[in-house]
Amino acid sequence: xATLNVLILVCxxxxxxxxxxAFAADRMAAAGRGKWLRSPLIYTLSLSIYCTAWTFYGAVxxxxxxxxxxxxIYLGPTLVMISWWWGLRKLVRVGRSQRVTSVADLISSxxxxxNTLAICVTILAVLGGTPYIALQLQSITLSFSIFAxxxxxxxxxxxxxxxxxxxxxxxFAILFGTRNLDANERHHGVVTAIALESxxxxxxLLAVGIFVVWGVAGGVTPMMERIDASxxxxxxxxxxxxxxxxxxxxxxxxxxxxxxQVMVVENDDESHLRTAAWAFPLYLLLMSLxxxxxxxxxxxxxxAGSNPDLFVLTVPLSQGNDWLAMLSFxxxxxxxxxxxxxxxxALSTMVSNHVVMPIWLNTRENASSMSGDVRNVVLMARRVxxxxxxxxxxxxxxxxxxxxxxxxxxxxxFAGVSQILPALVGGLFWRGATRTGALVGLSVGFxxxxxxxxxxxMGGNVMSASVxxxxxxxxxxxxxxxxxxxxxxxPMTHTVLWSLSLNTLAFCLASLLSFPSPLERLQGAQFVNVxxxxxxxxxxxxxxxxxxxxxxxTQRILGAGPAQDFFQAEAEKQGxxxxxxxxxxxxxxxxxxxxxxxxxxxxxxxxxxxxxxxxSVSVEDLLAVxxxxxxxxxxxxxxxxxxxxxxxTARKLxxxxxxxxxxxxxxxxxxxxxxxxxRTPMTSIRAFSEIMxxxxxxxxxxxxxxxxxIHDEALRLTRLLDDLLDLSVxxxxxxxxxxxxxxxxxxxxxxxxxxxxxxxxxxxxxRNLSAERIALHSDLDRLGQVFINLISxxxxxxxxxxxxxxxxxxxxxxxxxxxxxxxxxxxxxxAQSMVFEKFARVGFDKAGGAGLGLAICREIMHRLGxxxxxxxxxxxxxxxxxLPLPHRQAAQ
Amino acid sequence: MTTPENEPARPTGPRPSVFLERQxxxxxxxxxxxxxxxxxxxxxxxxxxxWPDPGPENSGVPLSSAILYVFSCWAALIVVSLLFxxxxxxxxxxxxxxxxxxxxxx
Numbered sequence: 001x002a003t004l005n006v007l008i009l010v011c012x013x014x015x016x017x018x019x020x021x022a023f024a025a026d027r028m029a030a031a032g033r034g035k036w037l038r039s040p041l042i043y044t045l046s047l048s049i050y051c052t053a054w055t056f057y058g059a060v061x062x063x064x065x066x067x068x069x070x071x072x073i074y075l076g077p078t079l080v081m082i083s084w085w086w087g088l089r090k091l092v093r094v095g096r097s098q099r100v101t102s103v104a105d106l107i108s109s110x111x112x113x114x115n116t117l118a119i120c121v122t123i124l125a126v127l128g129g130t131p132y133i134a135l136q137l138q139s140i141t142l143s144f145s146i147f148a149x150x151x152x153x154x155x156x157x158x159x160x161x162x163x164x165x166x167x168x169x170x171x172f173a174i175l176f177g178t179r180n181l182d183a184n185e186r187h188h189g190v191v192t193a194i195a196l197e198s199x200x201x202x203x204x205l206l207a208v209g210i211f212v213v214w215g216v217a218g219g220v221t222p223m224m225e226r227i228d229a230s231x232x233x234x235x236x237x238x239x240x241x242x243x244x245x246x247x248x249x250x251x252x253x254x255x256x257x258x259x260x261q262v263m264v265v266e267n268d269d270e271s272h273l274r275t276a277a278w279a280f281p282l283y284l285l286l287m288s289l290x291x292x293x294x295x296x297x298x299x300x301x302x303x304a305g306s307n308p309d310l311f312v313l314t315v316p317l318s319q320g321n322d323w324l325a326m327l328s329f330x331x332x333x334x335x336x337x338x339x340x341x342x343x344x345x346a347l348s349t350m351v352s353n354h355v356v357m358p359i360w361l362n363t364r365e366n367a368s369s370m371s372g373d374v375r376n377v378v379l380m381a382r383r384v385x386x387x388x389x390x391x392x393x394x395x396x397x398x399x400x401x402x403x404x405x406x407x408x409x410x411x412x413x414f415a416g417v418s419q420i421l422p423a424l425v426g427g428l429f430w431r432g433a434t435r436t437g438a439l440v441g442l443s444v445g446f447x448x449x450x451x452x453x454x455x456x457x458m459g460g461n462v463m464s465a466s467v468x469x470x471x472x473x474x475x476x477x478x479x480x481x482x483x484x485x486x487x488x489x490x491p492m493t494h495t496v497l498w499s500l501s502l503n504t505l506a507f508c509l510a511s512l513l514s515f516p517s518p519l520e521r522l523q524g525a526q527f528v529n530v531x532x533x534x535x536x537x538x539x540x541x542x543x544x545x546x547x548x549x550x551x552x553x554t555q556r557i558l559g560a561g562p563a564q565d566f567f568q569a570e571a572e573k574q575g576x577x578x579x580x581x582x583x584x585x586x587x588x589x590x591x592x593x594x595x596x597x598x599x600x601x602x603x604x605x606x607x608x609x610x611x612x613x614x615x616s617v618s619v620e621d622l623l624a625v626x627x628x629x630x631x632x633x634x635x636x637x638x639x640x641x642x643x644x645x646x647x648x649t650a651r652k653l654x655x656x657x658x659x660x661x662x663x664x665x666x667x668x669x670x671x672x673x674x675x676x677x678x679r680t681p682m683t684s685i686r687a688f689s690e691i692m693x694x695x696x697x698x699x700x701x702x703x704x705x706x707x708x709x710i711h712d713e714a715l716r717l718t719r720l721l722d723d724l725l726d727l728s729v730x731x732x733x734x735x736x737x738x739x740x741x742x743x744x745x746x747x748x749x750x751x752x753x754x755x756x757x758x759x760x761x762x763x764x765x766x767r768n769l770s771a772e773r774i775a776l777h778s779d780l781d782r783l784g785q786v787f788i789n790l791i792s793x794x795x796x797x798x799x800x801x802x803x804x805x806x807x808x809x810x811x812x813x814x815x816x817x818x819x820x821x822x823x824x825x826x827x828x829x830x831a832q833s834m835v836f837e838k839f840a841r842v843g844f845d846k847a848g849g850a851g852l853g854l855a856i857c858r859e860i861m862h863r864l865g866x867x868x869x870x871x872x873x874x875x876x877x878x879x880x881x882x883l884p885l886p887h888r889q890a891a892q
Numbered sequence: 893m894t895t896p897e898n899e900p901a902r903p904t905g906p907r908p909s910v911f912l913e914r915q916x917x918x919x920x921x922x923x924x925x926x927x928x929x930x931x932x933x934x935x936x937x938x939x940x941x942x943w944p945d946p947g948p949e950n951s952g953v954p955l956s957s958a959i960l961y962v963f964s965c966w967a968a969l970i971v972v973s974l975l976f977x978x979x980x981x982x983x984x985x986x987x988x989x990x991x992x993x994x995x996x997x998x
Contacts, residue, residue: 068940068958075937078966082973083930085923085980224956235953239941246937274981278974285966292959 007147007329014330015172015337021196022189029188030584037188038268040275046191046262047280048198050077050253051287052132053139053336054410056201059288061309063295067232070291072242073410074284076249084277088263090428091254092273094530095264103260103420104350110427110527111435112520118354120442121420125257125350126389127454128416129343133393135409136336139309140165143332146313147325162397169340170390177345178382190341191266197334202286204331208312209290211324212297216315223293230296240493245411248496251418257346258339265346344386351389352381412457415495419445422504426511431524433507436514441507448499452480453491519623547580550591553607557595566594673839673851677720681713688713723852727838730859737779737863744809744816745772747780751787755795763795766806774809774816777886782860786868789853790820790879798824798876814885819871821878832870919983926976929969936965 029037036042055073062070080087100106104125108118141162177190217223227233253259267273298311301318312332316324360377422445423438471479481491483498516524547567554563570581570590581587592608688706692698698706729735752765776783794805800823810817827835836858839851854868861868866883940961943953 067955068962071962075962075966078969079930079933079937082933082969083927085926085976227956227959228954230955233955235940235943235955235958236945237940242941243938246934271981274977278970278977281966281970281973285963285970289963292955 004144004148007144007326010326010330011333014333018193018196018337019175022193024189025192026189037192040269040272040279042191042195043267043269043272044276044279044283045195045198046266047259047276048202048283048287049194049258049262049338049342050256051198051201051284051335052339052410053136053332054132055287056205056332056335057139057143057309057312058135058410059291060295060298060311061307063291064232064299064308064311066238067234067236068292069237069241069245071288072245073249074288076246076251077253078281078284079246080250080253081277081280084273088254088273089270090530091424092264092267092270094428094527095260096267096270097530098526101265101353102346102350103255103257103424104354106260106264107420107423107427107438108354110523111423111433111438112517112523114435114439115354115358117423117435117438117442118350120439120446121423122347122350122354124419124442124446125417126347126392127450128413129257129347129389130392130396130413131409131416131454132413133340133343133390134397135413136169136340137162137166137393137397138409139332140336142307142310143313143329146310146317147329162394166390166394169337170344170387172337173341173344173386173390174383177341177348177386178379187266187345190345191262194262194338194342197338198283200334201331202283204327204334205287205290205312207324208316208328209294211319211321212290212293212315216297216301216319217293223296226300227292227296230299232292232296232299238490238493240497241490244490244493244496248411248414248418248492251421251500252414255417255420255424256414257350257417258342261342261346261349340390344389347389348382348385351385352378356381356385409457411492412453415453415492415499416446416449418496419449419499419503421500422507426507427524427527429528430511431521431528432511433524434511434514434516435520437507437509437511440510441503444506445499445503448483448502449495452483452498453495456480456491547583550583550608551580554591554595566591670838674724677839678717681717681720685710685713685717720852723856727852727856727859730856730863733863735782735863738781739777740780741775741777742780743772744774744776744818745769747776747784748772748787748807748809748818751784751791754784755788755791762802763791763798764802764804765791766804768808772809774811774885776816776883778864778883782864783883786857786860786881787818789857790881793853794820794822794824794877798822800824800876811885812882815866816883816885818881818883819874819878820881821871821874822876824876826875826877827870829872832872835870836868922976922979922983926980929972929976933965933969936969937962 059070104118104121107121213223298315312328422441426433574581688710805822808819836854838855868881871878871880
């Protein structure tokens with residue numbers, strides 16, 4: 001007799017075996033061996049997590065209660081599978097090309113990456129998954145209790161066992177589901193373990209069935225007679241339920257998170273669907289083939305009132321076939337474990353990706369760059385959410401009392417997740433479907449499901465009997481199980497009818513009335529026309545051609561040398577000699593990192609994705625690429641601006657340098673000229689003083705003449721030094737102006753009389769005395785100095801036979817303008833720009849000043865706020881002095 | 893009159909375009925049939941709903957017949973789906989060679 005301890009040992013041994021298989025499969029996949037791991041057979045078998053403990057035990061119970069109705073649970077998925085050509089194929093293609101990680105992710109990315117929608121789907125999936133997990137707990141507990149009844153030791157307590165089963169499954173799911181972090185990668189280990197479990201449960205059920213038909217009933221014909229003779233021996237199904245459950249199971253088959261996980265996320269090759277299209281219905285057919293015989297034999301053999309849900313176990317036990325019972329227990333256990341593992345994996349991915357991570361990233365804004373940190377958080381979030389989901393299942397089981405029939409709990413979950421269907425199908429086939437539509441439809445369906453099915457099903461302490469009987473607040477038309485007065489329907493049919501039809505209606509109406517965002521429209525086009533945008537992605541392992549393509553691309557980006565070095569190093573790491581490394585995920589990841597250093601992460605990802613063919617470039621990729629390009633552009637434009645600024649600065653520096661060089665040259669020239677100017681009078685002073693010292697008998701006349709020369713030269717020297725001093729003072733701005741008021745005429749009079757005093761040259765000066773009645777406020781001595789200089793220049797340099805200097809004064813716009821024009825030959829054009837420079841003398845033939853006069857004039861005028869310019873084209877030398885007039889004068 | 897030698901060399905063999913057209917036409921009709929299959933299946937599954945309810949004295953359809961009917965339909969659907977799967981594979985594998993013969997020989 002199989003005792004409880006043996007049973008527990010067998011369970012643990014079975015779990016260890018599963019671990020071993022998963023571990024070995026992961027190792028083989030990582031090593032690139034084991035092509036059969038990616039075969040259509042494994043894919044088909046992994047789909048069989050559709051058959052949970054509910055199916056394993058509950059189908060028989062269902063058959064014992066309502067005949068052939070149980071078969072609808074399998075017919076729905078069969079219809080979905082045989083319509084793979086236009087349904088599942090599209091779903092799988094979209095899922096692969098968009099790198100979708102869960103059904104919530106698919107919905108959210110279809111409707112413009114809306115996280116709100118993802119959260120809604122996640123909540124729905126968790127709420128729908130909870131009763132389902134409770135169901136698995138219940139079935140395992142019930143099967144334990146069957147063995148416990150037969151166990152003489154009688155140590156079994158139901159409440160504790162449920163807790164330990166839940167805890168054990170949680171640990172199992174955490175160990176299994178969160179070993180591999182990257183949700184994008186296929187979980188080869190888990191999938192292989194599930195495939196093994198599906199073989200085990202099929203084998204167990206077939207074994208029990210064969211035992212029943214040939215061992216108990218004695219062949220097919222007697223079995224058939226026995227069926228017809230039994231209490232369920234007549235075709236009698238509820239039409240509404242038949243259609244509703246067929247539809248519901250078809251919808252749930254697509255929408256259930258765990259089905260989506262194995263069907264879309266874990267899909268390696270689209271062509272596997274082709275095989276699964278017939279092989280999975282075949283599996284379902286085999287699973288349900290012996291359900292009715294087992295039920296009929298159970299009804300016959302077992303005492304009335306025994307739980308039909310456990311006929312699979314109790315029939316062999318009653319016949320004393322303990323080993324068969326043990327096998328069937330293992331089958332049920334495997335159904336429960338595989339379902340729980342995959343559901344927990346899928347739900348935890350959804351919860352951590354759409355609920356925990358957004359919140360975590362929002363609270364810590366700068367942390368997203370620390371990828372190691374994020375990885376730990378994701379891992380933690382998944383573990384915690386698995387534990388939380390299991391806890392929810394446990395509490396649901398405790399609250400519902402564990403009494404309801406297995407099948408009805410399963411159908412509650414089915415109806416819940418089916419609410420995703422309108423948004424999913426609409427998203428795949430209708431470009432006009434919008435985020436708002438999906439949100440509204442989901443909310444309506446979700447609410448109706450809770451109100452009409454979930455809450456009434458949870459018993460009296462959640463929703464009172466009076467509400468169910470008379471409706472909330474006595475509103476009869478709002479009765480949860482007879483909405484809008486539609487009475488007399490089976491509750492399940494009622495819920496399916498109202499929730500899905502109103503869901504679809506709301507979805508369509510809100511979609512028609514709302515306007516999608518640009519990203520939504522792009523994603524919509526990508527989803528609906530996925531076959532136009534993507535090629536069938538095949539498996540990518542072991543293809544050398546891809547390695548070559550990768551090599552060519554890498555060479556283009558990194559350059560030939562570094563690319564070859566990198567590939568060489570990778571090949572050595574893989575132990576491959578003489579050819580390129582295999583494109584393993586690790587290698588691709590490193591390559592992507594290497595490339596992203598040059599072209600940006602998103603671009604690198606998109607390029608590798610294009611070559612490896614795992615997925616097409618999504619809109620997010622494109623946006624990220626555009627973002628990176630924009631950043632590059634901005635960066636380069638910043639560089640450009642900086643370089644323009646630099647070249648401007650360089651030009652300024654060059655100009656400053658030229659100026660400095662010029663000034664230095666001027667200074668040299670100035671010093672040279674000064675020494676030259678000083679040396680000339682010094683030479684004559686020395687010569688004449690030597691003559692006077694050394695020559696005896698100089699006449700008084702001679703010595704007076706020589707002394708006069710010495711005196712004159714000394715005067716000239718003094719004048720030169722005075723001028724230099726004057727100029728230096730003026731140039732340094734140290735001059736203090738002695739401002740005074742006088743009319744222009746007075747100043748000119750004084751200057752003319754000073755110049756003409758003692759002059760022997762016949763310079764005629766023409767003036768317009770009336771025009772000179774301009775009041776000035778200026779340093780009159782300095783201004784007079786300028787005038788004297790100009791007049792004496794004309795006196796000295798005017799080469800006309802009858803030199804005439806015309807002085808004309810005007811008041812032009814608040815400025816006194818005084819022109820000095822003589823009738824000489826003027827200054828040659830090439831010297832005109834030089835006349836105001838120091839030591840600039842037009843001709844050397846005429847002795848006179850040191851060439852500082854006009855330079856001093858310019859400096860004086862500059863100090864006085866005016867200017868002195870040369871006026872070309874006036875016939876002779878012409879200078880214009882302009883001077884600002886005092887304001888009160890200008891105002892008059 | 894031109895002698896046969898002077899005739900311009902014509903491409904020999906069947907005209908690829910006609911051949912291809914027929915091929916792709918067949919493929920499309922096959923896909924249509926595959927699309928129809930689930931509806932046929934749904935119809936077959938709904939037929940039992942028309943059967944009479946069991947009367948008071950054990951009339952109505954015996955469950956064994958119902959089982960036979962449902963499982964036969966089911967098996968038939970599986971077999972047809974299997975055939976479609978094989979056909980689709982043959983079509984997709986012949987696609988490559990068809991694409992090659994798309995060009996006229998030069």
